[in-house]
Amino acid sequence: MINERMKGNLIIISSPSGGGKGTLIKEVLKTLPDIGYSISYTTRQMRGGEENRRDYFFVSEEKFKDLIEQGEFLEYATVHGNFYGTSIKQVQGEIDLGKDVILEIDVQGAKSVLGKIPEAVSIFILPPSFDVLKMRLTARATEKKTDLDLRLLNSFGEVRQLEEFEYIVVNDSVERASNDLRTIISAERLKRNRQTQAIQVILDSFDTAILNTQGD
Numbered sequence: 001m002i003n004e005r006m007k008g009n010l011i012i013i014s015s016p017s018g019g020g021k022g023t024l025i026k027e028v029l030k031t032l033p034d035i036g037y038s039i040s041y042t043t044r045q046m047r048g049g050e051e052n053r054r055d056y057f058f059v060s061e062e063k064f065k066d067l068i069e070q071g072e073f074l075e076y077a078t079v080h081g082n083f084y085g086t087s088i089k090q091v092q093g094e095i096d097l098g099k100d101v102i103l104e105i106d107v108q109g110a111k112s113v114l115g116k117i118p119e120a121v122s123i124f125i126l127p128p129s130f131d132v133l134k135m136r137l138t139a140r141a142t143e144k145k146t147d148l149d150l151r152l153l154n155s156f157g158e159v160r161q162l163e164e165f166e167y168i169v170v171n172d173s174v175e176r177a178s179n180d181l182r183t184i185i186s187a188e189r190l191k192r193n194r195q196t197q198a199i200q201v202i203l204d205s206f207d208t209a210i211l212n213t214q215g216d
Contacts, residue, residue, distance in 0.1 A: 003148060006048070006215075008034070008036075008094065008095045008097075008098055008099045008100045008101060009100040009101075009120075009121055009185070009189065009194065010091065010095065010100075010101055010103065010113070010117055010119075010120040010121065010186050011100055011101065011102045011103065011104075011120070011121045011123065011188075012103045012105060012110045012113055012114065012120050012121065012123065012165075013102055013103065013104050013106050013123045013125065013181075014104075014105055014106060014109075014110045014122075014123070014124055014125070015124060015125035015126065015127070015158075015171075016127065016133060016151075016154070016158040016159060016163070016177065017080065017137065017151040017154070017155065017158075018133050018134075018136045018137035018140070018151065018155075019125045019133065019171060020127070020129050020136065020171040020174070020177070021104055021125045021171075022104060023174060024125060024149065024169075024171065024174065024177050024178045024181055025037065025102055025104055025181075026030070027128035027174065027178035027181075028102070028178055028181050028182055028185070029102075031055060032100075032123045032182055032185060032186075034098060034099050034100065035099055035100045035101075035102065035185070036092050036094035036097075036099040036100070036102070037101070037102050037104070037121065038086055038087065038089075038094070038101055038102065038103050038104075039054070039055070039056060039066060039087075039090065040056055040057070040085060040086055040089065040103075040104065040105065041055065041057045041067065041072075041073075041076075041083075041084065041085045041086075042056045042057070042058060042059070042082060042083065042084045042085075043058075043059060043060065043061045043064050043082050043083040043084075044056075044080075044082035044084075045058075045201075046058050047142040048142065057087075060099070061083065064068060064076075064083045064085065067085065068085070069128060071088075072085070072087055072088065072089070073085040073086055073087065073088060074086045074087070074088040074091055074113060075105070075109045075112035075113050076117070077106060077108035077109050077112065079106045079108065079109075079154075080147065080150055080151055080154060081150070082149075084105070084109065086103055086109065086113070091103070093109050095172045096115055100126065100185060100188075100189070106158070107158050107161040107164070110122060110161075110164065111161075111164060113119060114164070121166065121167070121184070121185070121188050122164070122165040122166045122167065123165060123166070123167040123168075123169060123181065123184060124161075124164075124165035124167070124168050124169070125160045125169050125171050125177070126159065126162060126168055126169065126170050126171065127170075127171055128170055128171070128172040130155070133152070133155060133171075134152055137151060137152065157208050167182060167184050169184075
């Protein structure tokens, strides 16, 4: 289980396949300080342009099952016929460094993490329409037709899960949607309960000032 004394926020970002969450996350990582990204494990085939240990940890199904037995995962799920999982050690390491950590996971994984860590920030990336989603998936040309059809079919159920999330970002423009993501993350950092230590230092300075005034 994740250490309850979190120094950073755990940020869950989910969407249907082709919703554009990966692109938006890359934009946020470029511009926001003190934020990390949890690289997931997966058994799916590597796509063109992807790199092992940068986009995913690509492993065999046998290796993935070994990691489950070892208790490596904060969550794991089967999505579109492949396994995906989040490393608990990687997430904890980033949080302990004082960074917010982004989890780019499917709706099954999001529900699993929220069941364990309800204080996590949850954001759902919604495409502007089904037609746009289909166009994006088709244009990237990274799946066989059967895989593409499965992802489109699964999207009907995935978008219905948006009620499980605190925030909804409609990805009709990369610039606007990535700015919305940055705004949400920045606002979460400013919540009172996220700043208890810093606030206490300031309050202590007022207490010290009062004591000094009384002593004069």
